[in-house]
Amino acid sequence: MPRVNNMIMPRVDDMRYAKIDLPVAQVRRYLEPGPIVLVSSAWRGERNIMTMGWHTVMEFTPALVGCVIAAGNHSFELIRRSRECVINLPTVDLTDAAVGIGNCCGAEIDKFAKFALTAAPARNVKAPLIAECHANFECKLKDDALVERYNFFIFEVVKAHVARRPKYPRTLHYTGDGVFMVSGKIISRRGKFRPDML
Amino acid sequence: MPRVNNMIMPRVDDMRYAKIDLPVAQVRRYLEPGPIVLVSSAWRGERNIMTMGWHTVMEFTPALVGCVIAAGNHSFELIRRSRECVINLPTVDLTDAAVGIGNCCGAEIDKFAKFALTAAPARNVKAPLIAECHANFECKLKDDALVERYNFFIFEVVKAHVARRPKYPRTLHYTGDGVFMVSGKIISRRGKFRPDML
Numbered sequence: 001m002p003r004v005n006n007m008i009m010p011r012v013d014d015m016r017y018a019k020i021d022l023p024v025a026q027v028r029r030y031l032e033p034g035p036i037v038l039v040s041s042a043w044r045g046e047r048n049i050m051t052m053g054w055h056t057v058m059e060f061t062p063a064l065v066g067c068v069i070a071a072g073n074h075s076f077e078l079i080r081r082s083r084e085c086v087i088n089l090p091t092v093d094l095t096d097a098a099v100g101i102g103n104c105c106g107a108e109i110d111k112f113a114k115f116a117l118t119a120a121p122a123r124n125v126k127a128p129l130i131a132e133c134h135a136n137f138e139c140k141l142k143d144d145a146l147v148e149r150y151n152f153f154i155f156e157v158v159k160a161h162v163a164r165r166p167k168y169p170r171t172l173h174y175t176g177d178g179v180f181m182v183s184g185k186i187i188s189r190r191g192k193f194r195p196d197m198l
Numbered sequence: 199m200p201r202v203n204n205m206i207m208p209r210v211d212d213m214r215y216a217k218i219d220l221p222v223a224q225v226r227r228y229l230e231p232g233p234i235v236l237v238s239s240a241w242r243g244e245r246n247i248m249t250m251g252w253h254t255v256m257e258f259t260p261a262l263v264g265c266v267i268a269a270g271n272h273s274f275e276l277i278r279r280s281r282e283c284v285i286n287l288p289t290v291d292l293t294d295a296a297v298g299i300g301n302c303c304g305a306e307i308d309k310f311a312k313f314a315l316t317a318a319p320a321r322n323v324k325a326p327l328i329a330e331c332h333a334n335f336e337c338k339l340k341d342d343a344l345v346e347r348y349n350f351f352i353f354e355v356v357k358a359h360v361a362r363r364p365k366y367p368r369t370l371h372y373t374g375d376g377v378f379m380v381s382g383k384i385i386s387r388r389g390k391f392r393p394d395m396l
């Protein structure tokens with residue numbers, strides 16, 4: 001159960017999804033397909049969650065992810081000041097939470113409480129993991145060169161927690177206008193790749 | 199049929215997909231869900247195609263898309279010099295072409311010919327559209343500040359051509375290791391969005 005100030009933080013292993021450590025160079029497995037994600041942050045006793053769809057993997061090692069976080073978001077200041085966040089991967093069962101989080105403001109309410117999400121402690125950052133998400137990527141701000149011009153943050157994923165199963169989670173991919181595409185069929189063309197291209 | 203030097207360029211309207219103009223501020227509709235795309239480029243009589251998965255929408259107006267194009271790609275130099283490209287959206291019927299394009303080098307072969315793709319003239323850039331793709335976004339390089347450090351190009355989409363149907367194309371989303379997720383079910387939560395958040 002979330003508590004706003006005196007957070008009770010259960011271990012992530014106790015949560016609904018038993019998670020394993022993923023080598024951070026492999027986060028593309030989850031982020032390259034373009035799912036919307038929930039970004040959690042914390043700064044001086046405040047915490048927040050935002051829904052984000054504008055992000056891209058930028059490098060394997062260091063594991064870099066570039067994200068647009070608009071300056072109007074309450075999370076913008078928490079992340080800019082703490083220089084940390086967690087990128088959490090929600091699945092289709094969290095659709096209404098993801099939509100709700102994206103349509104209210106964290107300056108007024110505690111989104112963990114409002115959407116019944118569990119804040120679990122991260123290993124290397126102070127921002128909380130969202131336990132109900134399929135995967136959680138702990139991030140430190142690597143480069144803010146384009147924050148002023150484009151609200152573009154480059155994060156290094158320093159720790160990745162992913163659920164053991166399902167192997168291919170049913171993720172949400174926003175297409176604008178209130179409409180989401182849910183991840184579908186999995187097809188392999190592994191045999192047609194050069195080994196160095198996998 | 200593609201010709202390498204004296205390109206025969208059919209009008210894009212003649213192609214398999216009849217296309218309409220899309221206001222460029224709406225390209226997120228196609229790119230935010232994270233599909234792999236085919237990037238076509240041209241420079242001084244050479245042309246090429248690469249498969250790309252590391253991109254994100256960055257702004258509605260101007261319509262900005264950020265992309266990682268590794269310096270090792272033959273396309274890198276064509277794009278860096280011409281400061282233009284076309285981002286083409288392939289669908290599941292082009293899976294083997296997309297994989298093949300990503301696993302061979304354009305310095306040695308003409309990929310339009312090898313993969314039986316049709317180069318059609320763009321409106322505002324010299325790089326060709328790939329007619330068989332569901333959508334084509336003509337791009338001009340807007341900002342190369344992070345090209346040296348991260349191979350990260352920020353393009354402005356200056357013209358967008360999209361097929362009238364299907365409304366939700368079956369796109370390919372790479373998850374690494376030779377495995378793709380194909381776009382699945384469409385769900386709407388439009389009623390739960392604040393109008394300014396759509």
